[in-house]
Amino acid sequence: MKGTMVDREQLEDVRLAVYTGFARTGRAPGPPELAARTGLAVDRVRQALRHLHESRDLVLDTGDGDRVVMAHPFSAVPLGFSVMGERTLWWGGCAWDSFAIPHLLRDEPAVLVATGCPACDTPHAWRVGWDAPPPGDQVAHFLVPVHHIWDDVVHACANQRLFCSVACVEVWLERTRQARGYVMDLATLWRLARGWYAGRLDRGYTRRDPSSAAAYFAQVGLHGPFWGLPAD
Known part of the structure; x- marks a missing residue:
């Protein structure tokens, strides 16, 4: 051109x-x-x-x-998460992106992801690295189904949050009058984040098409129409 x-x-x-x-x-x-x-x-x-x-x-x-x-996975605005590396502080755009940052950065084998439970304000922090999911009984709740994320991507990312427990998710949903989305444990969140952005810092990267995205979601253990997958 x-x-x-x-x-x-x-x-x-x-x-x-x-x-x-x-x-x-x-x-x-x-x-x-x-x-x-x-x-x-x-x-x-x-x-x-x-x-x-x-x-x-x-x-x-x-x-x-x-x-x-x-x-993605970087954000210029605070949406509930901070991610601290060895020398750099990032805003985490959401639970998914915050857990993805160390997997994308070859010189950051682990980062400190910090947030607060949206239901009860309990602070949480995890050392998130390459090798294994962080320990913890907390859960992630994603409000917006994957096929609607780009309708308002900032809203969707702002509502991918980490909670103390499913009970806190239910309290928050009742308070905000929202319908339940999708709940996953930390291990599933870590698997989702691990390879999703692979290659994004390399020349020639292309975004996943819907079929390869669905295959990835199934591979990491996600289920159902929320992720564009068959009903359980």
């Missing part, structure tokens, strides 16, 4: 610059910083960001198209 259009290589340059910026610093680089990193004009960077938002490779602020809100 020529002229003012952004070609595939330029899109990938910008995508990688966003992700590596998040990975190194815990924050989202803006268009001037991305332009400096990629050698592209700022207007070309902005065009690339819009394309990447449309392809769901990142999420832009609907009110400020220059601001990257999410580049």
Whole structure:
């Protein structure tokens, strides 16, 4: 592609610059910083960001198209989790993404994931690493079914939370007048997070299509229509 259009290589340059910026610093680089990193004009960077938002490779602020809100598993906004590495602090966009960060970063064999139970405010923290799920009786509750996550991805991520127990999930659902979504234990959450974003920091990464995503969900032990899988 020529002229003012952004070609595939330029899109990938910008995508990688966003992700590596998040990975190194815990924050989202803006268009001037991305332009400096990629050698592209700022207007070309902005065009690339819009394309990447449309392809769901990142999420832009609907009110400020220059601001990257999410580049999963990284978030520029607090949604209930913090993730502390050896030298870097990230906002965890959700339970899924918070547990995924150490699996994506080759130089972070373990991170400290911290949050509070939405029902009772009990603080929780886990050392999440590559080798095995962290111990604990807590559970994750996902409110939004997978086929509706991108209807409002920030809302969906903000409602993938960790609770003390199923009892706390039920208290929170009653308080917020929400219908129950999907509950899983920490081991299942860890398996879900472990390989979901594999390769996202590499050039040429492509997002999973629905059939490969469903196969992955089944492989890690998820069940039912919530995940686009057959009913139990």
